[in-house]
Amino acid sequence: MLKRSAEQNLRYPVLLVHGLFSSSRTWHKTVTAFVEDYDLRYGGTVSAQPSAKIPPPTAGDFYTWNFSSNHHLTYRQQAEELAAGIEAICALNAADKVVLIGHSMGGLAARALVQLYSADRVYALITIGTPHYGSPLALLRESTQREARNLFTKLTQVLARADAPGEANPGFFRRLARRLFRVTTEAQQELDGFFSSEAFIELAPGSIALEELNRAPLPTAIRYVFITGSLTDFAAFPDPVWIARYRKLNSMWKRLAANTVQKISNRYLFGPYEEFRSYLARYLPDATEYTLAHLTDFDGAVPVLSQIIGHFRDPPLLKAVLPVYASHTRLTKRPAKIFQALAVCGAVGASQRT
Structure with a gap:
């Protein structure tokens, strides 16, 4: 049985999965904060292709991940690599499950694992800026x-x-x-x-890979938390409380960023927006009512509407949305929000490792 200090209170090991054209280094700020601010043990990087340059992982509270390729693998291939990595983490920690946290494409890889293979080893799935319905880009x-x-x-x-x-x-x-x-x-x-x-290629709305994921059943025995990013006023969230909260951030750089996103969107994305809307309508009945403001609520790469799964056939154990005012690449650098997501899904508490 693993001996754990009082401060180390994650129920299951956590695996941070990087996105497209990225690597384990994208989590540097989160790793530092988890160790220094939350007293968690970093078990190291788990790689699909171990390298002599990277020390082998050890027992720990959380890990970072490296795919064998950061852009030439299908979601199914990524899922197969993740499955092997999860088995290694469970063995190191005498655990029967892990918490998966996937940024962008990493969230789709995690979905491919739990939907197309098995969800037995996954306690919770936290996705960060993940294009569940694709990206018009x-x-x-x-x-x-x-x-x-x-x-x-x-x-x-x-x-x-x-x-x-x-x-x-x-x-x-x-x-x-x-x-x-x-x-x-x-x-x-x-x-x-x-x-x-x-x-x-698989990120395009309506791609064969996305269709396979969105048509496959979503396991209801795991917990889902969606961390979403935006550079506008969260038009996708009609709740006046959220709108009021984020309008307080009307600084000059916020307006500049929002205006830039809107100009680029208006110039290049009208056609792709309509394709994106049509694809959403396959799974979300009210998609035809979304305005251009809803569709252009972006984090710089992915519409907010795409970052939240909305077509569960049966309610999961938990579904929560945690908005962040941040660009796509900055979402991995919000350790407090990521730890909040762990708490929301019940991953913070007495250890379940044997």
Whole structure:
């Protein structure tokens, strides 16, 4: 039996799962706060592909996770890797369950695990800024990739003129141009990899992978908490108390961020918004009544309406929503909110480990 101090009071080990094009490092601030402010033991990083550079995990209260690839795995493949990691954590801690906390794509990987494989090892699922119904940004893949490729092509054509093979001692600006040419060529390759990544394609509303998840039964024996982010006024939350609370944050930078999101949304996303609305209507009966303000309540990457599962066939043990005024990438840097989510789902309390 594990000996635990009075301060270490999580019922089950917690696994923090990163999102698209990210890694365990995205949780650095949360790891530090959990250790220093909440007296929790960090068991280390659990990786699908262990590396000599990363110490093996030990018994602990919480862990971070690394997929074998942060963008070339389907949700099913991510779920299979997560399942093996969870078994390792349970063995280290003599526990029969874990709490999964997934940011963005990591939340979909966790859903794939509990819906398509098994929820037996999961006590609670906490998702942070997760696009449960997809992101309209993913619908821009073809047009955005085409525009970006055209820009890179023009830039490389200009820079290629600086490449004079017969010149023995090129000057400073010629050497700089050559260097930029190489960097630009590499960037174009990275761009193609980004837009062709399996995980990014699956984020589009109506994708085969999202349809599989949203049509599959949602286990009702686990607890769900949704941490949502926004850069606007939480138009998706009609509760006047929430609206009043967040309007107090009307600082200059808030207005600037909100205006920027609205301008980008209005310029590029009208078509994708309608596709997103149509996809929502498959699962949420009142989706056709959502206004543009509802659809454009973004955290910078994912609409708030997409960050909350709303189509449970039967009520789960718990369903709670915790809004945060923050951008998508900043959501993992809110340790107090994440710990609050653990408390809300009942994960803070007497240990259930044997």
